[in-house]
């Protein structure tokens with residue numbers, strides 16, 4: 528096991544950092560308490576119960592660190608997406624795709640959080656693990672990830688650390704194996720949510736949330752391909768224009784804000800306030816295998832929704848809903864599919880703090896305190912508070928009809 532060299536060190540922020548300027552100024556000066564020598568070892572909590580937490584506390588420091596981590600990961604993902612190679616993509620044991628950018632993003636987020644918050648115990652529930660990368664035929668992929676991560680850290684210039692080795696990279700990826708739960712604080716990370724969208728050149732998100740005592744208390748959603756302007760169903764051309772991308776962030780009781788990934792001033796966002804389902808447009812997954820399009824079609828009919836659905840990948844749907852581009856997001860996976868907390872934690876608080884609400888099909892709020900999986904009834908409904916009762920009824924009626932044997 529690699530050893531930590533604990534050295535207090537002042538990190539000088541390089542003024543030429545490529546990150547959003549508001550993040551850079553907010554983070555200097557900063558002490559970190561470990562330096563990376565030849566090998567890397569994470570600061571891992573020995574027990575979740577040892578983490579201190581308080582419901583009344585502010586999460587400002589964590590929010591600054593989370594924004595910086597997601598922004599740096601976005602840079603890596605944007606660079607990879609521009610020149611994606613066939614060899615950059617692998618298939619996981621469940622046959623889902625994973626790319627060098629998924630791994631690279633996970634390493635960067637974990638690295639930045641630990642650099643920025645050195646005095647806090649660190650627990651991370653993240654999607655990826657190093658299992659496949661430790662296999663012999665993954666050597667080249669691991670080298671490519673390591674180079675991507677080191678190049679991104681060097682080009683940003685905020686951290687004066689020796690380059691990470693391949694072994695450091697594997698160790699940092701495996702910082703994400705926490706089980707989460709209802710005690711203490713846990714970061715929740717989807718390093719690329721919407722990998723299929725990422726591969727198509729469409730929408731994806733770097734989604735980072737923080738749980739405190741089982742509740743999501745902050746969330747950051749970086750959506751590098753999402754335009755700042757609305758993508759409602761009247762303006763879907765916006766999706767094809769090049770964009771610098773959006774960063775959504777929310778902290779408990781502080782509202783939801785959006786800024787561009789290139790650093791425009793933040794604006795407070797709010798969900799649509801429509802009470803009329805006929806005026807509401809809805810989002811669903813681009814991938815029909817991830818959510819039943821026919822069920823959401825039947826729900827939309829019951830509600831009298833006129834506009835066709837906007838189908839996009841990833842938690843960009845939560846971001847778009849939080850600023851009112853559409854008013855309803857419906858997600859109904861196949862029976863037996865278990866939703867993971869990293870697919871929803873950041874999006875959940877981004878919508879909730881913008882005045883929206885998310886529940887399962889029985890109307891129960893999503894519960895992030897049960898470990899790596901969400902324990903829920905049938906599907907996920909996200910909308911504004913005024914529409915929720917009508918949407919819930921339409922969902923429950925459609926589910927009952929679906930359960931009836933056809934004549």
Ligand SMILES: Nc1ncnc2c1ncn2[C@@H]1O[C@H](COP(=O)(O)O)[C@@H](OP(=O)(O)O)[C@H]1O
Pocket residue numbers: 623654717719720721722723724812813814816817818839840841842860861864867870
């Ligand atoms: N059969 C399935 N049903 C529902 N969700 C699925 C699924 N297979 C994969 N997913 C999840 O859907 C996420 C993408 O969401 P969306 O459909 O909104 O774009 C994927 O995240 P990753 O891309 O991080 O693996 C994955 O976790």
Ligand SMILES: [Mg+2]
Pocket residue numbers: 623624625654722
């Ligand atoms: Mg995945």
Ligand SMILES: [Mg+2]
Pocket residue numbers: 717719720721869870
């Ligand atoms: Mg995901």
Ligand SMILES: [Mg+2]
Pocket residue numbers: 629654717718719720721722
């Ligand atoms: Mg993912």
